[in-house]
Structures are given as structure tokens and as C-alpha cells.
Amino acid sequence: MTDFIEAFHTALRLIATLDPDLLGIVLLSLRVSLTAVAIASLIGFPLGAALAVYRFPGRGTLSAIVNALMGLPPVVAGLFIYLLLSNTGPLGVLQLLYTPTAMIIAQVVIVIPIVGALTRQACEDLLEEYDEQLRSLGASPTAIAFTLLWDGRYRLLTAVLAGFGRAIAEVGAVMIVGGNIDHVTRTMTTAIALETSKGNITLALALGIVLLVIAFAVNAALMGVRRFALRFAYA
Amino acid sequence: MLDPTKSPGAFDTAPDRSQTLLPLELRRLTYEASGKRVIDDLDLKLAEPGITAIMGPNGAGKSVLLRLMHGLITPASGEILWAGRRMDRALALRQAMVFQKPVLLRRSVAANIWHALGLRGIDRSKRAIRVDDALRLAGLEDLAAMPARVLSGGEQQRLSLARALSLEPEILLLDEPTASVDPASTLAIEQLLIESRHSGIKIIIVTHDIGQARRLAQDVVFLHHGQVIEHEPAKHFFTEPRSEAARSFLAGDLVL
Numbered sequence: 431m432t433d434f435i436e437a438f439h440t441a442l443r444l445i446a447t448l449d450p451d452l453l454g455i456v457l458l459s460l461r462v463s464l465t466a467v468a469i470a471s472l473i474g475f476p477l478g479a480a481l482a483v484y485r486f487p488g489r490g491t492l493s494a495i496v497n498a499l500m501g502l503p504p505v506v507a508g509l510f511i512y513l514l515l516s517n518t519g520p521l522g523v524l525q526l527l528y529t530p531t532a533m534i535i536a537q538v539v540i541v542i543p544i545v546g547a548l549t550r551q552a553c554e555d556l557l558e559e560y561d562e563q564l565r566s567l568g569a570s571p572t573a574i575a576f577t578l579l580w581d582g583r584y585r586l587l588t589a590v591l592a593g594f595g596r597a598i599a600e601v602g603a604v605m606i607v608g609g610n611i612d613h614v615t616r617t618m619t620t621a622i623a624l625e626t627s628k629g630n631i632t633l634a635l636a637l638g639i640v641l642l643v644i645a646f647a648v649n650a651a652l653m654g655v656r657r658f659a660l661r662f663a664y665a
Numbered sequence: 666m667l668d669p670t671k672s673p674g675a676f677d678t679a680p681d682r683s684q685t686l687l688p689l690e691l692r693r694l695t696y697e698a699s700g701k702r703v704i705d706d707l708d709l710k711l712a713e714p715g716i717t718a719i720m721g722p723n724g725a726g727k728s729v730l731l732r733l734m735h736g737l738i739t740p741a742s743g744e745i746l747w748a749g750r751r752m753d754r755a756l757a758l759r760q761a762m763v764f765q766k767p768v769l770l771r772r773s774v775a776a777n778i779w780h781a782l783g784l785r786g787i788d789r790s791k792r793a794i795r796v797d798d799a800l801r802l803a804g805l806e807d808l809a810a811m812p813a814r815v816l817s818g819g820e821q822q823r824l825s826l827a828r829a830l831s832l833e834p835e836i837l838l839l840d841e842p843t844a845s846v847d848p849a850s851t852l853a854i855e856q857l858l859i860e861s862r863h864s865g866i867k868i869i870i871v872t873h874d875i876g877q878a879r880r881l882a883q884d885v886v887f888l889h890h891g892q893v894i895e896h897e898p899a900k901h902f903f904t905e906p907r908s909e910a911a912r913s914f915l916a917g918d919l920v921l
Contacts, residue, residue: 562737563768567784567832568758577780581771663814664771 434631441636452633456640459617462530462604463597466537467545471590474542478549479575482557493550499543504536505602511536512606528609533617536603541593548589552582584659588652595648599641686747686759686835687867688712689734694743696729696891703729704740705891711884716858716868718878718899721888722910722920727871728765730888731838734869735762747836758785761834765841767825769813774805777813778828785832795831803827804853819850826854830861837861839870843877855881875915879903887911889920 444452481493513519515527515535526532556578564574579586601619608615610624618637625634658664689711696704703726711717719727732738733745736752745752770777778799782792800806803823808816813824822842829837839858843851858881862868872878878885878899885902887895887910894908906912914920 560768560770562732562762563764564784565737566735566757566760566762567781568754568786569784573784577770577784583771662812664812 437631437635440632441639444632444636445639449636452636452640454613455616455618455621455637458530458615459598459619462533462617463537463594466534466597467541467590467594469534470538470541470593471545471586473538474545474589474593475549475579475586476575477542477546478551479553479579481546481550482553482578483571483575493547496543496546496550500547502540502543503602504540504600504604505606507539508536508603508606511539511603515607527607528611528615530608530615532607533604533615536607537597537600540600540603541597544593544596545586545589548592549579549582549586552585552589553578556582581664584655584664587655591648591652591655595645598644598648686756687714688748689836690744690746690749691730691734692744692746694733694745695741696726696733696738697741698729703891704733707743707892709886709893709896711867711869711886713884714862714865714867715883716862716870716881717884717886718882719869719871719886719888720873720875720878720914721894722914725888726891727888728840731762731840731869731871735760735838737762759834760836760838761829761832762838763822763825763829763840763842765844767818767821769816769821769824772813773809774811774813774816774824775800775809777824778831781828782831795833799827799831802830802857817847817850818845819847819853822846823850823853823857826857830857830866834866837866837868839868841871841873844873851877875903887914 477496481489481496511532512527514521515524515532516522517527526535553575557574560574560578560581564577569577599619601623604610604615604617605620605623608617608620610616610620616624618641622634622637622641625631625637689709691707691709694704694707694709695702705726707726707730719730721727729738733740734752736745736754736757747756750756770780772780775796778796779792782795783789787795796809797806800809803826805820805824805827808820813821816824826839826842837858843854846854855877858868858870868881870878870881872881882899885895885897885899886893887897887902887906887908889908889910895902895906895911897907902911903915906915910920
């Protein structure tokens with residue numbers, strides 16, 4: 431127990447002194463996950479809006495697939511991207527395996543279904559209310575989609591935060607395609623896994639605390655967005 | 666748009682503007698919803714400008730009829746002709762509709778009008794003036810920057826009407842616009858409608874409110890079981906209704 435308390439103190443000191451190793455890992459994690467979420471949003475918003483607005487054959491199936499992929503296990507996503515990027519894979523020539531780019535790609539795959547499905551739901555809910563009014567105003571399907579995206583902006587923001595929460599916390603995909611290389615592809619989650627198994631509880635604990643703080647911050651932001659939107663009747 | 670000095674274009678052809686889309690002819694119109702005939706072999710011709718009130722008991726098919734006229738839903742059979750032309754998107758763009766429950770975007774009061782004008786393809790340079798005009802018309806200038814959905818019910822419906830009028834429609838369709846609106850806003854809305862009529866807009870309003878129909882309408886279409894029972898000048902309809910159904914309706918009895 432004293433070991434634990436001591437480790438906890440050291441961990442807090444690592445955080446307080448902005449230990450360079452710790453900082454490097456945290457910043458890489460944030461860079462990878464924020465980039466992945468940004469790219470996934472650029473794809474997920476139009477995907478979700480299109481699924482809500484356009485009527486085309488296979489729309490129901492596609493929606494169901496996107497919904498199902500929300501639960502895609504990160505290790506499976508990692509394995510899939512690994513096969514694509516490995517030397518013998520179709521994208522092997524790009525030599526991306528074990529780079530931060532590979533980790534971003536894997537997390538994009540994980541986050542797109544989350545942002546896409548939540549965007550579709552938000553747009554469908556709005557469309558139920560707006561449909562006749564927008565058609566009366568003469569809006570084309572594309573104009574309707576853009577209107578829904580803007581009017582659903584606060585719910586889209588919560589979708590983005592949910593996607594970020596998932597990306598920053600996942601370990602399976604970044605481990606497989608990143609390889610957990612020190613100072614190159616070592617993220618918070620992979621470092622925790624490695625350091626714990628090496629017995630270096632201190633660094634693992636410090637990273638764990640940082641992750642926890644990020645998770646709390648994301649949740650607080652979610653609640654803040656919701657409250658703000660409700661206050662202006664934008665929810 | 667009712668102030669000629671502010672938006673000259675609106676008055677160029679007034680007050681004959683609506684004549685171009687009239688008469689409205691509905692021929693053997695039928696509409697079914699979940700196996701039930703809501704509109705049943707309905708014929709109607711609206712040729713005169715002014716305000717037409719569509720009245721009738723609940724479930725008579727009034728709202729459905731309005732949606733059919735506006736092209737929001739398609740009939741099972743029959744024809745809808747505006748000045749001999751079949752309803753299409755180009756015609757819909759010359760109309761505007763106000764719904765019973767105002768559908769306001771999750772934006773500011775001014776942005777609601779701005780966006781509607783944008784969807785209609787109105788040039789950005791002209792939009793600002795039209796937004797200002799519409800807000801002034803509805804007495805909402807002071808609320809321009811407010812989120813639209815925190816307004817009171819009456820203010821919301823006034824905004825909804827101002828937005829519709831900003832589109833400078835030739836035909837204005839309203840589905841019980843004052844059903845859940847305070848008396849002051851109802852008065853403001855009715856005044857806007859009377860002004861709009863004088864500026865040449867043809868108005869078709871579904872209303873439950875007999876007093877409102879008396880105050881506004883030049884002619885009344887009485888609907889029952891998806892059919893037109895009477896179409897009379899307002900003064901005849903209210904003083905000597907011909908049908909039993911209309912008589913009971915006007916007397917405040919339940920019409921089955």
C-alpha cells in the first residue's frame with residue numbers, strides 16, 4: 431500500500447514538473463486522436479446527413495452497417511489497417527506502418543461510424559420537424575442536408591466529443607499499427623499497457639491520471655454544450 | 666414588402682400579381698392516408714383574389730387539402746391546376762405556407778428569414794433589406810438577434826408569417842395560424858393578412874375560428890368528409906348556410 435501511495439506521489443510529480451517523456455506521450459496521443467477526429471468528422475457529417483436526407487436503394491442497409499460499426503472493436507480496426515499497410519498489403523508501398531499516420535488512419539476508421547451514426551440520428555430528428563417547412567421554402571435535398579447540419583450543430587459537437595473520447599481511450603488499434611515505439615508511436619494507452627507490464631507503475635499511473643482528467647474534461651464539455659444549447663432552445 | 670418605398674419590386678405588378686396563378690382548380694381530387702379517404706373526389710375552383718377561408722369540422726381534410734394545393738403531398742388521383750398548370754417546383758416557389766405550429770430554425774430571428782430567402786435563391790445583396798422589412802412588418806425588429814425558439818408562441822407565429830411574406834409569394838397558404846396564439850398576436854397576424862390581401866396576395870387560410878373567418882374572408886369553402894359541401898361568398902355563408910352540416914357547424918354543434 432505504501433508502494434502505491436509512493437508511486438502515486440511520484441506520478442503526480444511527473445505531471446506537475448511536466449516530465450518530457452510524459453509530455454511527449456501525451457502530446458502525441460492528442461495529436462493523433464484530434465487529427466483522426468477532425469478527419470472522421472469531415473467524412474462523418476456529410477455521411478450522416480446524406481443518410482438522413484437522401485432516398486436511395488440500400489440506404490437502410492448502409493445505416494445499419496454504420497450503426498453496427500459504432501461497436502467495432504479497435505483491435506479489429508487495427509488488424510484491418512495493419513493488413514492494408516503491411517509490406518505485402520495493397521498500401522504497403524506507402525511505408526506507413528508503425529508511424530503516427532497509420533495510427534491516425536486506424537482511429538479515423540473507428541471514429542467515422544460514431545460521428546456518422548450520431549449525425550444521422552440528429553439530422554433525422556430535425557428533419558421530422560423541418561421537412562415540410564424546408565420543402566415549402568423550396569430547399570433541394572442538398573440544401574436540406576446543409577440546413578440540418580447547421581441546425582444540429584450542438585448535437586454534432588457532442589458526436590465529435592464522443593468520437594474523441596473513444597479515440598483517445600482506445601489501445602488496440604494504435605498498438606497494432608503504431609507498434610508502441612518509444613518517442614515515435616507511443617501513446618498514453620499503449621505506454622500504460624507496456625509500462626505496467628514492465629513494472630514501471632509510476633509512469634503508467636501518471637498517464638492514467640492524465641487520461642482520466644481528459645475523460646472528465648470531455649464529459650464536462652459534453653454537459654456544457656448540452657446546457658448551452660438548451661438555454662437557447664437550440665437542442 | 667408592404668412598404669413600397671423599401672422594396673419597389675414587390676409592387677410593380679400589384680395588385681394583380683396573384684391573378685397569374687389563378688384560377689386554382691382541383692379536379693376529382695383524392696387522397697388516402699392509411700387506407701382512409703381523407704380527400705374524396707373533391708372539385709373546387711378558386712378564381713377570385715382576396716382571402717379564402719377553408720372551414721369544417723376536425724378531420725374534414727382541411728390541412729391535407731392545403732398541403733395538396735402546395736405540393737407537399739401528392740394526390741392519389743385527380744388534378745391540381747394553378748392557372749391551368751400542373752403543380753411543380755417552379756409553382757411552389759411562387760407560394761409560401763405558414764404551418765399551425767411554427768417551424769423555426771435553430772437560429773436567430775433574423776437568420777430565420779435570411780436563410781429562407783437564401784433557400785429561395787434571393788441574392789445576398791437584396792436579403793438584408795428584405796429581412797429588415799419583414800421584421801419591421803411583424804414588429805420583431807427588437808428581437809432580431811434573439812434565438813428564434815425562445816420567443817413566445819405568438820411571436821414565433823408572427824416570425825413565421827413574416828418569413829413567408831419576405832418571400833413575396835403570389836399565393837399564401839396558412840394552416841390554422843392562430844390556433845394557439847395570444848389575442849394580441851392574433852390581431853397582428855390578421856392585420857398582416859389584410860394588408861397582404863390589399864397588396865395583391867391571394868390568401869387561403871384554414872381556420873377553426875368562425876370569428877376569424879368572418880373578419881378576414883371574402884369567400885368560404887366548407888369541407889366535410891373530404892368533400893366541398895359549400896363554396897360561398899362569406900356574407901352568404903355566415904348568414905344563410907345552405908347545408909345542414911354548415912348550419913350545425915356555425916351553431917357550434919358537433920358535426921359528425
